[in-house]
Amino acid sequence: MKNHLIKSICYAIVLLLLHSCATNTNFSTGKTESHYAINSELDKIAAKDTSLINLISSYKNKLDGEMNTIISMAETDLMVNRPEGLLSNFIADALFEIGNKYCEEKNLNHSVDLVIMNMGGIRSSLAKGEIKTGIVYEMLPFKNKLVIVGMKGKDLINLLHRVAYSGGEGVSNIKMGIKDRKAVDILVDGKPVDPAKIYHVISVDYLVNGGGGFDAFQNRETFRHMHKLLRSEIISYMTRKYKKGEKISAKKDGRIYNVE
Numbered sequence: 304m305k306n307h308l309i310k311s312i313c314y315a316i317v318l319l320l321l322h323s324c325a326t327n328t329n330f331s332t333g334k335t336e337s338h339y340a341i342n343s344e345l346d347k348i349a350a351k352d353t354s355l356i357n358l359i360s361s362y363k364n365k366l367d368g369e370m371n372t373i374i375s376m377a378e379t380d381l382m383v384n385r386p387e388g389l390l391s392n393f394i395a396d397a398l399f400e401i402g403n404k405y406c407e408e409k410n411l412n413h414s415v416d417l418v419i420m421n422m423g424g425i426r427s428s429l430a431k432g433e434i435k436t437g438i439v440y441e442m443l444p445f446k447n448k449l450v451i452v453g454m455k456g457k458d459l460i461n462l463l464h465r466v467a468y469s470g471g472e473g474v475s476n477i478k479m480g481i482k483d484r485k486a487v488d489i490l491v492d493g494k495p496v497d498p499a500k501i502y503h504v505i506s507v508d509y510l511v512n513g514g515g516g517f518d519a520f521q522n523r524e525t526f527r528h529m530h531k532l533l534r535s536e537i538i539s540y541m542t543r544k545y546k547k548g549e550k551i552s553a554k555k556d557g558r559i560y561n562v563e
Contacts, residue, residue, distance in 0.1 A: 370437035375541035378552040381429040383422050386471030386481055386559040390429055390442075393553035395420050395475035397540045398533075402451060402505035405529055415451060416502040417491055419466060420473035421515050424507065424533075434551065436538060443534040447507035453525035457498040462519035463489055469515075471559045482562040501525075507533055 381390040402415035463486040480487040
């Protein structure tokens with residue numbers, strides 16, 4: 304919907320520019336009196352330009368209204384930090400809940416075991432106070448889509464080594480240390496990783512397709528595209544919580560830590 308609005312606005316602006324060019328071209332052909340052009344064609348063009356301006360304004364007003372809608376409240380400033388930060392923890396925990404809700408609604412024979420979300424996909428922090436739709440667009444500007452992959456524990460460990468190599472990413476339902484840029488003492492749902500077990504990870508298509516050096520995602524057993532945008536799901540998640548009277552909050556709990 305928003306993409307359609309933006310395209311319409313751009314299209315209207317192009318038309319407006321073309322009409323402006325036409326105005327400059329025809330102006331010299333009109334007769335002048337008291338420094339004003341007498342040209343009926345210019346009046347027609349001006350009328351069309353007014354219509355276009357009104358069209359652009361209507362789209363802009365609608366888009367501005369949507370972007371300025373208050374969808375939640377943040378109890379404190381949420382920032383992105385490594386190895387863990389309040390904002391990345393919040394987003395990862397939200398995805399864990401979103402993923403498990405999806406598995407339940409689709410009657411899948413498994414749930415989500417953990418979340419991996421790249422911090423590079425989070426482009427701004429959340430300030431304490433009102434959260435508007437536009438703020439989430441600034442925070443998550445990319446059109447990343449959610450996917451769930453199943454992979455053996457031995458391959459998951461390699462994937463978490465990549466998380467450690469980058470100094471930490473957004474994760475949920477796991478705890479791990481980072482030593483010499485490797486993942487150590489890994490726990491998923493409070494238990495050591497079983498190399499032969501299939502673990503289901505919710506992440507974004509950018510990472511699952513190998514972006515950011517996450518090639519270990521290629522060694523997967525299953526792949527399920529949720530056909531849902533990360534940004535849209537976070538907006539919906541915040542909105543649902545807010546309607547229930549819940550504000551946005553997060554805490555650092557040592558889910559990723561550095562080992563000396």
